[in-house]
Amino acid sequence: MTVVTLTLNPAIDQTVMLDRLLRGEVHRAQSVRRDAGGKGINVASCLADWGVPVTACGILGADNPAAFDALFAAKPITDRLVRVAGETRTNIKLVDAGETTDINLPGPVVPPAALAEVERTLAEAATPGTLVIAAGSLPPGCAPDHYATLAATLSARGARLLLDASGVALTAALEGPAAPYAIKPNRRELADWRGRPLDRIADVAAEARALHARGIALVVVSMGAEGALFLSAEGALVARLPAGALASTVGAGDAMVAGIAAALKEGAGLERIARLGTAFAVAKLGRPGPNLPERGTVNALAHDVTITDAGEQA
Ligand SMILES: Nc1ncnc2c1ncn2[C@@H]1O[C@H](COP(=O)(O)OP(=O)(O)OP(=O)(O)O)[C@@H](O)[C@H]1O
């Protein structure tokens, strides 16, 4: 199974470590780092660390590609990103006491010709049987139903879409004519879409079941420190693993998506998907940037994941 990521709104993540974040105050940062990012890029980076070669499609600003060029030189990621005039956005991540405050910029306007070029490269890469992981916000210039259209195109081509989106892009995809193969919203994104709080895990499971009934084969809802719910035709599980020291929570959800994709590539069932997704996420939490430790460490974490039946949750 070939794996392709689609990142239409990548970012350079500028992570600033602070002792304590105080609104309105002057802060002296402990340290700062810059990583090539954006959800699909982070997924590609984690998959590459696990040993899965991946093709990265999408958009990149032509004026500041250095961090991305370095990532693609260091890891087995085939760069099929379409260059557009201007800069890739820089997103600010303020980390204090393990908590992250995100300031995400809108990103540059993407011209229609560039989007058409992305469609061409994606059509070449997404042969039948391919898993396409579309992740992150849509840039200005992109139609809000872009992912909904993509779900239909890929399904007609015999490729599968794993979608990690939020807001109107997620709503359009969930309510469009073709269901994505899999989705990974976080709990808040799912609650925003549903228009009601999902305070109990039973509420999350009920929404996931309803989405599965609409044709989404695999529904994963990440819930931060509470773990994640995994639901498919095989059943509904909650997977949890306590994290050690948190280096940065940025991209934990993307690492989980990478773990899900790695398990799908193995042809795994729901429990292995839940174990590997959780292990990737927790492994990433211990490191800054979209990076995993070596395979043995991730496998040991996967072994330690606690799996419970979602029906047993309050
Ligand atoms: N503090 C934590 N302790 C243990 N596991 C965690 C913690 N934070 C995140 N995780 C793991 O990482 C997974 C993904 O985290 P989260 O739900 O925050 O995703 P997200 O909101 O999509 O993140 P992001 O957008 O930053 O990538 C969780 O389902 C859980 O398995």
Ligand SMILES: O=P(O)(O)OC[C@@]1(O)O[C@H](CO)[C@@H](O)[C@@H]1O
């Ligand atoms: O603005 P979006 O596209 O929703 O999210 C972008 C982003 O926050 O997602 C990644 C973490 O998941 C970061 O690398 C990046 O800055």
